[in-house]
Amino acid sequence: MPKKDPFSVEFGHRVRRLREAKGISQEDLAFQAGLHRTYIGGVERAERNPTIQSAARLAKALGVDVAELFDEITARPAPKTETEEVAVPAKRSSSTRLKEEPKERKKLRFIDLFCGIGGFRYAFERAGCECVFSSDWDKHSQITYEANFGEKPEGDIYAVGEADIPKFDILCGGFPCQPFSLAGVSKKNSLGRKHGFEDEKQGNLFFKIAEILDYHKPQAFVLENVKNLKSHDKGRTFQIIHDTLTKHLGYTVYTKIIDGASFVPQHRERIFLIGFKPSRDFEFPEFPKSGPRLSSILEKSVADKYTLTDHLWNYLQNYAEKHRAAGNGFGFGLVTGNDVSRTLSARYHKDGSEILVSQGKGKNPRRLTPRECARLMGYPEDMVIPVSDTQAYRQFGNSVVVPVVEKLAQQVVQTLRRPVGQKLDLVLQDLPSGTGLGTSKRTKTTYRTRK
Numbered sequence: 001m002p003k004k005d006p007f008s009v010e011f012g013h014r015v016r017r018l019r020e021a022k023g024i025s026q027e028d029l030a031f032q033a034g035l036h037r038t039y040i041g042g043v044e045r046a047e048r049n050p051t052i053q054s055a056a057r058l059a060k061a062l063g064v065d066v067a068e069l070f071d072e073i074t075a076r077p078a079p080k081t082e083t084e085e086v087a088v089p090a091k092r093s094s095s096t097r098l099k100e101e102p103k104e105r106k107k108l109r110f111i112d113l114f115c116g117i118g119g120f121r122y123a124f125e126r127a128g129c130e131c132v133f134s135s136d137w138d139k140h141s142q143i144t145y146e147a148n149f150g151e152k153p154e155g156d157i158y159a160v161g162e163a164d165i166p167k168f169d170i171l172c173g174g175f176p177c178q179p180f181s182l183a184g185v186s187k188k189n190s191l192g193r194k195h196g197f198e199d200e201k202q203g204n205l206f207f208k209i210a211e212i213l214d215y216h217k218p219q220a221f222v223l224e225n226v227k228n229l230k231s232h233d234k235g236r237t238f239q240i241i242h243d244t245l246t247k248h249l250g251y252t253v254y255t256k257i258i259d260g261a262s263f264v265p266q267h268r269e270r271i272f273l274i275g276f277k278p279s280r281d282f283e284f285p286e287f288p289k290s291g292p293r294l295s296s297i298l299e300k301s302v303a304d305k306y307t308l309t310d311h312l313w314n315y316l317q318n319y320a321e322k323h324r325a326a327g328n329g330f331g332f333g334l335v336t337g338n339d340v341s342r343t344l345s346a347r348y349h350k351d352g353s354e355i356l357v358s359q360g361k362g363k364n365p366r367r368l369t370p371r372e373c374a375r376l377m378g379y380p381e382d383m384v385i386p387v388s389d390t391q392a393y394r395q396f397g398n399s400v401v402v403p404v405v406e407k408l409a410q411q412v413v414q415t416l417r418r419p420v421g422q423k424l425d426l427v428l429q430d431l432p433s434g435t436g437l438g439t440s441k442r443t444k445t446t447y448r449t450r451k
Helices: 006-022 026-033 037-044 052-062 066-070 094-099 119-126 139-149 182-190 205-216 232-248 310-325 370-376 389-397 402-417
Strands: 109-113 130-135 170-173 220-226 252-259 269-276 424-431 442-449
Touching (some): 006 037, 006 066, 026 037, 037 052, 052 066, 109 205, 119 130, 119 170, 119 402, 130 139, 139 389, 205 220, 205 232, 220 402, 232 252, 232 269, 269 402, 370 389
Parallel strands (some): 109 130, 170 220
Antiparallel strands (some): 220 269, 252 269, 424 442
16 A cells, blocks of 8 residues: 555645535535645545645635644655655565566646547547646536536636646647637637737637646647647747747647548648657657548437528528629538538537538438537547537537547657657658559658667
Protein backbone atom coordinates (compact mmCIF):
# COMPACT_ATOMS: atom_id res chain seq x y z
CA MET A 1 0.00 0.00 0.00
CA PRO A 2 1.29 3.51 -0.84
CA LYS A 3 2.33 5.45 2.22
CA LYS A 4 0.43 8.71 2.52
CA ASP A 5 1.93 11.94 3.79
CA PRO A 6 0.94 12.25 7.51
CA PHE A 7 0.35 15.98 7.12
CA SER A 8 -2.07 15.41 4.24
CA VAL A 9 -3.90 12.72 6.23
CA GLU A 10 -4.39 15.00 9.26
CA PHE A 11 -5.35 17.98 7.12
CA GLY A 12 -7.80 15.91 5.04
CA HIS A 13 -9.48 14.56 8.18
CA ARG A 14 -9.76 18.11 9.55
CA VAL A 15 -11.45 19.38 6.38
CA ARG A 16 -13.83 16.43 6.28
CA ARG A 17 -14.86 16.84 9.95
CA LEU A 18 -15.52 20.55 9.51
CA ARG A 19 -17.46 19.96 6.30
CA GLU A 20 -19.63 17.26 7.84
CA ALA A 21 -20.20 19.39 10.93
CA LYS A 22 -21.42 22.14 8.63
CA GLY A 23 -23.73 19.62 6.91
CA ILE A 24 -22.58 20.25 3.34
CA SER A 25 -21.41 17.95 0.57
CA GLN A 26 -18.06 17.99 -1.20
CA GLU A 27 -19.80 19.57 -4.18
CA ASP A 28 -21.26 22.33 -1.98
CA LEU A 29 -17.87 23.01 -0.40
CA ALA A 30 -16.22 23.12 -3.82
CA PHE A 31 -18.78 25.62 -5.05
CA GLN A 32 -18.48 27.86 -1.98
CA ALA A 33 -14.69 27.72 -2.04
CA GLY A 34 -14.42 28.22 -5.79
CA LEU A 35 -12.46 24.98 -6.18
CA HIS A 36 -12.99 21.90 -8.32
CA ARG A 37 -15.02 19.05 -6.81
CA THR A 38 -12.30 16.50 -7.52
CA TYR A 39 -9.82 18.71 -5.67
CA ILE A 40 -11.94 18.56 -2.48
CA GLY A 41 -12.11 14.78 -2.72
CA GLY A 42 -8.36 14.60 -3.22
CA VAL A 43 -7.72 16.73 -0.13
CA GLU A 44 -10.00 14.61 2.06
CA ARG A 45 -8.40 11.39 0.79
CA ALA A 46 -4.95 12.82 1.56
CA GLU A 47 -4.00 12.73 -2.10
CA ARG A 48 -3.27 16.47 -2.34
CA ASN A 49 -1.33 18.93 -0.23
CA PRO A 50 -3.20 22.26 -0.19
CA THR A 51 -1.65 25.50 -1.35
CA ILE A 52 -1.92 28.54 0.93
CA GLN A 53 -4.46 30.06 -1.45
CA SER A 54 -6.61 26.91 -1.47
CA ALA A 55 -6.44 26.58 2.32
CA ALA A 56 -7.64 30.17 2.67
CA ARG A 57 -10.58 29.46 0.35
CA LEU A 58 -11.46 26.30 2.27
CA ALA A 59 -11.31 28.10 5.60
CA LYS A 60 -13.59 30.87 4.37
CA ALA A 61 -16.13 28.39 2.97
CA LEU A 62 -16.06 26.37 6.21
CA GLY A 63 -16.46 29.50 8.34
CA VAL A 64 -13.22 29.12 10.29
CA ASP A 65 -9.88 30.90 10.51
CA VAL A 66 -7.09 29.49 8.37
CA ALA A 67 -5.15 28.79 11.56
CA GLU A 68 -7.91 26.44 12.74
CA LEU A 69 -7.30 24.20 9.75
CA PHE A 70 -3.69 23.71 10.84
CA ASP A 71 -3.99 23.81 14.66
CA GLU A 72 -2.45 20.78 16.41
CA ILE A 73 -1.28 19.18 13.15
CA THR A 74 2.17 18.05 14.20
CA ALA A 75 3.34 16.51 10.92
CA ARG A 76 5.12 18.63 8.35
CA PRO A 77 4.15 18.56 4.66
CA ALA A 78 6.23 16.20 2.57
CA PRO A 79 7.91 17.54 -0.56
CA LYS A 80 5.74 17.10 -3.62
CA THR A 81 6.92 14.34 -5.93
CA GLU A 82 5.72 12.82 -9.18
CA THR A 83 4.81 9.55 -7.46
CA GLU A 84 3.72 8.53 -3.99
CA GLU A 85 6.30 7.21 -1.54
CA VAL A 86 6.33 3.43 -1.38
CA ALA A 87 8.11 0.96 0.87
CA VAL A 88 11.40 -0.33 -0.56
CA PRO A 89 11.00 -4.06 -1.31
CA ALA A 90 13.53 -6.64 -0.27
CA LYS A 91 16.15 -7.55 -2.83
CA ARG A 92 14.93 -10.35 -5.11
CA SER A 93 16.72 -12.86 -7.26
CA SER A 94 16.65 -12.50 -11.05
CA SER A 95 14.44 -15.60 -11.33
CA THR A 96 11.87 -14.04 -9.02
CA ARG A 97 11.89 -10.77 -10.97
CA LEU A 98 11.23 -12.61 -14.21
CA LYS A 99 8.05 -14.13 -12.79
CA GLU A 100 6.62 -10.84 -11.58
CA GLU A 101 4.03 -8.91 -13.54
CA PRO A 102 5.23 -5.55 -14.87
CA LYS A 103 4.08 -2.55 -12.85
CA GLU A 104 1.20 -0.56 -14.25
CA ARG A 105 2.33 2.67 -15.86
CA LYS A 106 1.27 5.88 -14.24
CA LYS A 107 -1.45 7.55 -16.29
CA LEU A 108 -0.68 10.86 -17.91
CA ARG A 109 -2.97 13.58 -16.57
CA PHE A 110 -4.69 16.13 -18.78
CA ILE A 111 -6.97 19.14 -18.38
CA ASP A 112 -9.93 19.75 -20.68
CA LEU A 113 -10.31 23.50 -21.37
CA PHE A 114 -13.29 24.89 -23.31
CA CYS A 115 -14.40 21.29 -23.02
CA GLY A 116 -17.81 21.63 -24.65
CA ILE A 117 -19.39 18.18 -24.51
CA GLY A 118 -16.16 16.24 -23.98
CA GLY A 119 -14.72 15.38 -27.39
CA PHE A 120 -11.16 15.78 -26.14
CA ARG A 121 -11.96 13.82 -22.99
CA TYR A 122 -13.36 10.82 -24.87
CA ALA A 123 -10.24 10.83 -27.06
CA PHE A 124 -7.59 11.17 -24.35
CA GLU A 125 -9.26 8.74 -21.95
CA ARG A 126 -9.33 6.17 -24.74
CA ALA A 127 -5.59 6.83 -25.11
CA GLY A 128 -5.12 5.88 -21.45
CA CYS A 129 -4.97 9.34 -19.86
CA GLU A 130 -6.78 10.73 -16.81
CA CYS A 131 -8.76 13.97 -16.80
CA VAL A 132 -8.14 16.06 -13.66
CA PHE A 133 -9.90 19.32 -14.57
CA SER A 134 -12.49 20.56 -17.05
CA SER A 135 -13.95 23.97 -17.82
CA ASP A 136 -16.64 25.46 -20.08
CA TRP A 137 -18.79 28.54 -19.57
CA ASP A 138 -21.86 27.28 -21.49
CA LYS A 139 -24.46 25.90 -19.08
CA HIS A 140 -26.06 23.61 -21.67
CA SER A 141 -22.71 22.06 -22.57
CA GLN A 142 -22.08 21.55 -18.85
CA ILE A 143 -25.33 19.56 -18.65
CA THR A 144 -24.28 17.24 -21.48
CA TYR A 145 -20.75 16.87 -20.11
CA GLU A 146 -21.98 15.99 -16.63
CA ALA A 147 -24.52 13.49 -18.00
CA ASN A 148 -21.69 11.59 -19.70
CA PHE A 149 -18.75 11.99 -17.31
CA GLY A 150 -20.40 12.38 -13.92
CA GLU A 151 -18.88 15.76 -13.12
CA LYS A 152 -19.83 19.32 -13.93
CA PRO A 153 -17.08 21.40 -15.56
CA GLU A 154 -15.93 24.62 -13.97
CA GLY A 155 -17.52 27.71 -15.51
CA ASP A 156 -15.72 30.81 -16.75
CA ILE A 157 -12.02 29.95 -16.97
CA TYR A 158 -11.15 33.56 -16.12
CA ALA A 159 -12.66 32.95 -12.67
CA VAL A 160 -10.31 30.01 -12.01
CA GLY A 161 -6.89 30.73 -10.53
CA GLU A 162 -3.97 28.93 -12.11
CA ALA A 163 -2.92 27.68 -8.66
CA ASP A 164 -6.30 25.97 -8.23
CA ILE A 165 -5.93 23.81 -11.31
CA PRO A 166 -4.51 20.40 -10.35
CA LYS A 167 -1.09 19.38 -11.63
CA PHE A 168 -1.25 17.91 -15.13
CA ASP A 169 0.92 16.65 -18.00
CA ILE A 170 -1.09 17.67 -21.08
CA LEU A 171 -3.27 20.73 -21.72
CA CYS A 172 -6.11 20.13 -24.18
CA GLY A 173 -8.25 22.88 -25.60
CA GLY A 174 -10.39 23.71 -28.60
CA PHE A 175 -10.39 27.42 -27.81
CA PRO A 176 -13.38 29.33 -29.28
CA CYS A 177 -13.11 29.42 -33.05
CA GLN A 178 -15.86 31.90 -33.96
CA PRO A 179 -13.54 34.94 -33.77
CA PHE A 180 -11.33 33.32 -36.45
CA SER A 181 -13.66 31.19 -38.61
CA LEU A 182 -14.66 32.27 -42.11
CA ALA A 183 -18.34 32.22 -41.16
CA GLY A 184 -17.72 33.98 -37.86
CA VAL A 185 -15.57 36.72 -39.39
CA SER A 186 -18.08 37.30 -42.20
CA LYS A 187 -20.95 37.59 -39.76
CA LYS A 188 -19.10 39.91 -37.40
CA ASN A 189 -18.00 42.10 -40.32
CA SER A 190 -21.58 42.40 -41.57
CA LEU A 191 -22.71 43.43 -38.09
CA GLY A 192 -19.81 45.82 -37.59
CA ARG A 193 -18.42 43.71 -34.74
CA LYS A 194 -14.80 43.00 -33.88
CA HIS A 195 -13.26 39.62 -34.58
CA GLY A 196 -10.02 37.78 -33.89
CA PHE A 197 -8.12 38.99 -30.82
CA GLU A 198 -10.23 42.16 -30.81
CA ASP A 199 -13.28 40.07 -29.90
CA GLU A 200 -13.18 40.83 -26.17
CA LYS A 201 -15.48 37.97 -25.16
CA GLN A 202 -13.83 35.07 -27.00
CA GLY A 203 -10.82 36.27 -28.97
CA ASN A 204 -8.52 36.69 -25.98
CA LEU A 205 -9.11 33.27 -24.44
CA PHE A 206 -5.92 32.03 -26.05
CA PHE A 207 -3.94 34.21 -23.66
CA LYS A 208 -5.62 32.49 -20.70
CA ILE A 209 -4.26 29.24 -22.11
CA ALA A 210 -0.83 30.88 -22.27
CA GLU A 211 -1.08 31.93 -18.61
CA ILE A 212 -1.96 28.37 -17.55
CA LEU A 213 0.90 26.95 -19.61
CA ASP A 214 3.29 29.49 -18.12
CA TYR A 215 2.23 28.65 -14.55
CA HIS A 216 2.07 24.85 -14.76
CA LYS A 217 4.64 24.21 -17.50
CA PRO A 218 3.12 20.88 -18.62
CA GLN A 219 5.03 18.50 -20.86
CA ALA A 220 2.64 18.94 -23.78
CA PHE A 221 -0.44 20.63 -25.14
CA VAL A 222 -2.92 19.91 -27.94
CA LEU A 223 -4.89 22.89 -29.28
CA GLU A 224 -7.55 22.88 -32.00
CA ASN A 225 -9.14 25.61 -34.08
CA VAL A 226 -10.59 26.36 -37.52
CA LYS A 227 -8.15 26.23 -40.42
CA ASN A 228 -8.80 29.94 -41.08
CA LEU A 229 -6.80 30.66 -37.91
CA LYS A 230 -3.64 30.38 -40.03
CA SER A 231 -4.73 33.01 -42.54
CA HIS A 232 -6.76 35.32 -40.27
CA ASP A 233 -5.64 38.94 -40.40
CA LYS A 234 -3.13 38.06 -43.14
CA GLY A 235 -1.39 35.54 -40.90
CA ARG A 236 -0.69 37.96 -38.07
CA THR A 237 -3.05 36.22 -35.62
CA PHE A 238 -1.36 32.84 -36.08
CA GLN A 239 2.07 34.44 -35.84
CA ILE A 240 1.20 35.95 -32.45
CA ILE A 241 -0.06 32.57 -31.22
CA HIS A 242 2.97 30.71 -32.54
CA ASP A 243 5.44 33.23 -31.13
CA THR A 244 3.73 33.14 -27.73
CA LEU A 245 3.96 29.35 -27.56
CA THR A 246 7.53 29.09 -28.87
CA LYS A 247 9.51 32.25 -28.12
CA HIS A 248 7.80 33.25 -24.88
CA LEU A 249 6.79 29.88 -23.39
CA GLY A 250 9.60 27.74 -24.80
CA TYR A 251 7.58 24.97 -26.50
CA THR A 252 8.47 23.17 -29.70
CA VAL A 253 5.27 23.39 -31.75
CA TYR A 254 4.03 21.17 -34.58
CA THR A 255 1.00 22.18 -36.66
CA LYS A 256 -1.16 20.46 -39.23
CA ILE A 257 -4.56 20.95 -40.87
CA ILE A 258 -6.49 17.68 -40.71
CA ASP A 259 -9.76 16.75 -42.43
CA GLY A 260 -12.11 14.66 -40.31
CA ALA A 261 -13.34 12.85 -43.44
CA SER A 262 -10.72 10.17 -42.76
CA PHE A 263 -12.95 8.84 -39.98
CA VAL A 264 -16.44 10.34 -40.41
CA PRO A 265 -18.56 11.16 -43.49
CA GLN A 266 -17.97 14.91 -43.16
CA HIS A 267 -15.40 17.32 -44.56
CA ARG A 268 -14.21 19.17 -41.47
CA GLU A 269 -10.78 20.74 -41.73
CA ARG A 270 -9.27 21.91 -38.47
CA ILE A 271 -5.80 23.06 -37.49
CA PHE A 272 -4.06 21.30 -34.61
CA LEU A 273 -1.15 22.77 -32.68
CA ILE A 274 0.80 20.23 -30.63
CA GLY A 275 3.62 21.40 -28.39
CA PHE A 276 6.27 19.81 -26.16
CA LYS A 277 8.59 21.13 -23.46
CA PRO A 278 11.30 20.03 -23.24
CA SER A 279 11.53 19.60 -27.00
CA ARG A 280 10.68 16.18 -28.45
CA ASP A 281 10.64 14.72 -31.94
CA PHE A 282 7.02 14.35 -33.03
CA GLU A 283 5.47 13.08 -36.23
CA PHE A 284 1.75 13.49 -36.98
CA PRO A 285 0.17 10.07 -37.52
CA GLU A 286 -0.96 8.97 -40.95
CA PHE A 287 -4.70 9.19 -41.59
CA PRO A 288 -6.78 7.07 -43.99
CA LYS A 289 -7.12 8.70 -47.41
CA SER A 290 -10.84 7.94 -47.55
CA GLY A 291 -13.48 7.35 -44.91
CA PRO A 292 -17.08 6.19 -44.51
CA ARG A 293 -20.15 7.53 -46.32
CA LEU A 294 -23.25 9.08 -44.82
CA SER A 295 -25.19 5.82 -45.02
CA SER A 296 -23.02 4.60 -42.11
CA ILE A 297 -24.52 7.16 -39.71
CA LEU A 298 -28.11 7.54 -40.93
CA GLU A 299 -30.99 6.20 -38.87
CA LYS A 300 -33.49 3.88 -40.52
CA SER A 301 -36.57 5.53 -39.03
CA VAL A 302 -36.71 9.29 -38.50
CA ALA A 303 -39.50 11.43 -37.01
CA ASP A 304 -41.41 13.70 -39.40
CA LYS A 305 -40.36 16.81 -37.45
CA TYR A 306 -36.92 16.62 -39.09
CA THR A 307 -38.38 16.98 -42.60
CA LEU A 308 -38.29 20.56 -43.89
CA THR A 309 -41.60 22.35 -44.29
CA ASP A 310 -42.67 23.45 -47.78
CA HIS A 311 -42.11 27.06 -46.78
CA LEU A 312 -38.53 26.52 -45.60
CA TRP A 313 -37.61 24.26 -48.51
CA ASN A 314 -38.95 26.79 -51.06
CA TYR A 315 -37.08 29.59 -49.28
CA LEU A 316 -33.76 27.72 -49.37
CA GLN A 317 -34.14 26.89 -53.07
CA ASN A 318 -35.01 30.48 -53.97
CA TYR A 319 -32.17 31.80 -51.82
CA ALA A 320 -29.69 29.47 -53.49
CA GLU A 321 -30.92 30.43 -56.97
CA LYS A 322 -30.65 34.13 -56.15
CA HIS A 323 -27.00 33.80 -55.12
CA ARG A 324 -26.19 31.45 -57.99
CA ALA A 325 -27.43 34.07 -60.44
CA ALA A 326 -25.26 36.66 -58.72
CA GLY A 327 -22.20 34.42 -59.01
CA ASN A 328 -21.99 33.69 -55.29
CA GLY A 329 -21.36 30.31 -53.70
CA PHE A 330 -24.15 30.33 -51.15
CA GLY A 331 -26.59 27.45 -51.19
CA PHE A 332 -27.75 24.33 -49.42
CA GLY A 333 -25.95 21.00 -49.26
CA LEU A 334 -28.23 18.21 -50.47
CA VAL A 335 -26.71 14.77 -49.84
CA THR A 336 -27.52 11.09 -50.11
CA GLY A 337 -26.18 8.10 -48.24
CA ASN A 338 -23.38 7.78 -50.81
CA ASP A 339 -21.95 11.22 -50.09
CA VAL A 340 -19.62 12.93 -47.64
CA SER A 341 -21.25 16.02 -46.14
CA ARG A 342 -20.13 19.59 -45.72
CA THR A 343 -18.97 20.83 -42.32
CA LEU A 344 -21.60 20.68 -39.58
CA SER A 345 -21.80 24.16 -38.03
CA ALA A 346 -23.16 25.51 -34.76
CA ARG A 347 -25.96 27.25 -36.71
CA TYR A 348 -27.35 23.95 -38.00
CA HIS A 349 -30.40 24.36 -35.76
CA LYS A 350 -31.57 27.35 -37.81
CA ASP A 351 -32.38 25.69 -41.12
CA GLY A 352 -30.01 22.74 -41.53
CA SER A 353 -29.03 24.06 -44.93
CA GLU A 354 -25.42 22.83 -44.96
CA ILE A 355 -26.45 19.17 -44.63
CA LEU A 356 -29.89 18.22 -46.00
CA VAL A 357 -30.56 14.51 -46.45
CA SER A 358 -32.46 13.66 -49.64
CA GLN A 359 -35.60 11.59 -49.11
CA GLY A 360 -36.25 10.97 -52.81
CA LYS A 361 -38.53 12.63 -55.31
CA GLY A 362 -41.85 13.91 -54.03
CA LYS A 363 -40.63 14.48 -50.48
CA ASN A 364 -38.77 17.40 -48.96
CA PRO A 365 -35.28 16.72 -47.59
CA ARG A 366 -34.66 16.51 -43.88
CA ARG A 367 -32.15 17.61 -41.27
CA LEU A 368 -29.90 15.17 -39.50
CA THR A 369 -31.16 14.05 -36.11
CA PRO A 370 -29.06 14.85 -33.01
CA ARG A 371 -28.04 11.18 -32.82
CA GLU A 372 -26.86 11.28 -36.41
CA CYS A 373 -24.90 14.44 -35.60
CA ALA A 374 -23.26 12.60 -32.71
CA ARG A 375 -22.20 9.85 -35.10
CA LEU A 376 -21.05 12.44 -37.64
CA MET A 377 -18.61 13.75 -35.01
CA GLY A 378 -17.47 10.27 -33.97
CA TYR A 379 -19.15 10.05 -30.55
CA PRO A 380 -20.03 6.63 -29.09
CA GLU A 381 -23.52 5.19 -29.41
CA ASP A 382 -24.07 5.23 -25.66
CA MET A 383 -23.44 8.97 -25.39
CA VAL A 384 -26.31 10.65 -23.54
CA ILE A 385 -27.92 13.67 -25.23
CA PRO A 386 -29.89 15.32 -22.39
CA VAL A 387 -30.58 18.70 -24.03
CA SER A 388 -33.02 20.02 -26.63
CA ASP A 389 -32.41 19.48 -30.36
CA THR A 390 -31.44 23.14 -30.73
CA GLN A 391 -28.77 22.91 -28.05
CA ALA A 392 -27.58 19.51 -29.33
CA TYR A 393 -27.05 20.92 -32.83
CA ARG A 394 -25.03 23.81 -31.39
CA GLN A 395 -22.94 21.47 -29.27
CA PHE A 396 -22.08 19.01 -32.04
CA GLY A 397 -21.45 21.87 -34.47
CA ASN A 398 -18.84 23.26 -32.06
CA SER A 399 -17.22 19.89 -31.32
CA VAL A 400 -14.04 18.20 -32.43
CA VAL A 401 -14.13 14.97 -34.44
CA VAL A 402 -13.42 12.48 -31.67
CA PRO A 403 -11.51 9.78 -33.64
CA VAL A 404 -9.19 12.42 -35.13
CA VAL A 405 -8.26 13.67 -31.66
CA GLU A 406 -7.97 10.08 -30.40
CA LYS A 407 -5.40 9.30 -33.11
CA LEU A 408 -3.44 12.42 -32.13
CA ALA A 409 -3.75 11.58 -28.42
CA GLN A 410 -2.23 8.15 -28.99
CA GLN A 411 0.70 9.72 -30.81
CA VAL A 412 1.22 12.36 -28.11
CA VAL A 413 1.17 9.71 -25.37
CA GLN A 414 3.63 7.55 -27.31
CA THR A 415 5.91 10.58 -27.72
CA LEU A 416 5.79 11.43 -24.01
CA ARG A 417 6.59 7.82 -23.08
CA ARG A 418 9.88 8.01 -24.95
CA PRO A 419 12.92 9.38 -23.12
CA VAL A 420 13.53 13.08 -23.67
CA GLY A 421 16.04 13.55 -26.46
CA GLN A 422 15.30 10.26 -28.18
CA LYS A 423 15.19 10.84 -31.93
CA LEU A 424 13.07 9.29 -34.63
CA ASP A 425 14.82 7.40 -37.41
CA LEU A 426 13.96 8.28 -40.99
CA VAL A 427 12.95 5.13 -42.87
CA LEU A 428 12.43 4.80 -46.62
CA GLN A 429 9.75 2.29 -47.55
CA ASP A 430 9.23 0.86 -51.03
CA LEU A 431 5.85 1.54 -52.59
CA PRO A 432 4.33 -0.51 -55.42
CA SER A 433 5.25 0.45 -58.96
CA GLY A 434 2.74 1.02 -61.73
CA THR A 435 2.51 4.78 -61.31
CA GLY A 436 3.74 5.76 -64.74
CA LEU A 437 7.38 5.62 -63.63
CA GLY A 438 8.26 2.45 -65.49
CA THR A 439 9.71 -0.28 -63.29
CA SER A 440 11.27 2.12 -60.79
CA LYS A 441 10.04 2.08 -57.23
CA ARG A 442 8.83 5.07 -55.29
CA THR A 443 9.65 5.68 -51.66
CA LYS A 444 7.95 7.52 -48.88
CA THR A 445 9.28 8.86 -45.60
CA THR A 446 8.10 7.37 -42.34
CA TYR A 447 9.58 7.38 -38.88
CA ARG A 448 10.26 4.88 -36.18
CA THR A 449 11.66 5.14 -32.68
CA ARG A 450 15.36 4.53 -32.28
CA LYS A 451 16.09 1.51 -30.12
